Amino acid sequence: MHVHSGKHRLSIKMNAKTAPEKADPTIQFQNVTYGFNRSVHHKVVSDIRFSVAAGQTLVLLGRSGSGKTTLLKLINRLLVPTTGQVIVRGRPTTEWDPIRLRRSIGYVIQEAGLFPHFTVTQNIALVPTLENWDASRISSRVNELLTLVGLDPVEFASRKPHELSGGQRQRVGVARALAADPPVLLMDEPFGALDPVTRTELQREFSALARRLGKTIVFVTHDLREALLLASRIILLESGRIVADATPQEFPLIDHPEVRAFTASLSPLAGAHA
Amino acid sequence: MSAWTFFLEHRAEILEATANHLTLVLIAMAFAIAIGVPLGMFIVHRPTVRNVALGLASIFQTIPSLALFGFLIPIPFIGGIGRRTAIVALVLYALLPILRNTYVGLTGIDPAVLEAAEAMGMTQSQILWRVRLPLARAVILAGIRTATIITIGVATIAAAIGAGGLGTFIFRGVAMVNDAVILAGAIPAALLAIAADLLLGLLERRLKIS
Secondary structure: OOOOOHHHHHHHHHHHHOOOOOOOOOEEEEEEEEOOOOOOHHHOEEEEEEEEOOOOEEEEEEOOOOOHHHHHHHHOOOOOOOEEEEEEOOEEHHHOOHHHHHHOEEEEEOOOOOOOOOOHHHHHOHHHHHOOOOHHHHHHHHHHHHHHOOOOHHHHOOOOHHHOOHHHHHHHHHHHHHOOOOOEEEEEOOOOOOOHHHHHHHHHHHHHHHHHHOOEEEEEEOOHHHHHHHOOEEEEEEOOEEEEEEOOOOHHHOOOHHHHHHHHHHOOOOHHHO | OOHHHHHHHOHHHHHHHHHHHHHHHHHHHHHHHHHHHHHHHHOOOOHHHHHHHHHHHHHHHHOOHHHHHHHHOOOOOOOOOOHHHHHHHHHHHHHHHHHHHHHHHHHOOOHHHHHHHHHOOOOHHHHHHHHHHHHHHHHHHHHHHHHHHHHHHHHHHHHHHOOOOOHHHHHHHHHHOOHHHHHHHHHHHHHHHHHHHHHHHHHHHHHHHO
């Protein structure tokens, strides 16, 4: 067990005040607890320590209510730690202007959360619009992104979300998150609501896309298969605590009841993974 | 004398009363919307003000309309006999449906949409103006529609305090025990209400699709 001394934490703070070094992790959880003494118990996470290096895809795996989404929301300051610190790109989230922080982090959620009154173009252009890009730059960026996520700009640009299939909506959700080219991407079970065939398609495509873009990605899922496909590292959560932290190769070999529970959920269908 | 002949003989007078009635309703609605919608927006993130505002608006609505008109007469500036008092009372009546629907519309939005908006780095005021308000339009309009219909009805009672309108015929008819005279006020009032309902209903449906 590593214990962070006050001295250690201080040195990180000082690093943050000078220019962050290249080797610094993009995201770092330092002894984070959230929801201590709160009535909403399933949201409690405690003793969270991990870091995500630039360009890594970290998958947070766990059952419903294990605290995965809470960790995600601590990164873009939708939540603030009760104790400890979350450091994003060299600065604790509490010292960031939340608006600036969030605009530098793409966010994709289940069922996409697209704005129903906006067209596909307006949805994708959201952050660029908020950042006052000029119209021609926005429109070329939107075309570029639609092509990137496999949607024909001519056909889809002016549609409304209700005129799209679930898979198409999720593609637009990914495009919207990438619009202002944020270095970090947070994804909360983005493919969870899709039918299995579409889900597999999107997982494969996204896996290739993620490798190509080199973003730092934190991806929440309860699906071990998805975790093994996408992750450069898997963290398993149980009741708000980290119980395993490993590469996809090592993960299935870990001797922990919750890991076994997850690998067991996989094995009757495809034992080949381990 | 049949109602029909009464209508024909007094059509100019009825038309004028209808116009008066409509003016009364339009002025009251303009004030009610100008107060209710911004107030509804204001209370979205302020629970204390919200409870007070919604509570007061509900109380106004429980006061019998004739009593409310009566209560207002002795109040300086807004009271007295005539149109101004009537408009104040009508605004108080119309406020609740507009205020409540504005609040419900602004807060009844898919949480995933609001979460996405916040996570993308929109400020609370950008979320209010660019996300909540456009998505709440149809619900707000439904409140305005309800308020308009209520106001058209209640405005007939405004004649009791000398505000004119179609109520003039109704009160006169009651005093004369003459159905024809009552109908000369009641029928145009009902037609106004139906027309307002249809028109605003049409607009509401159009807002819902987009």
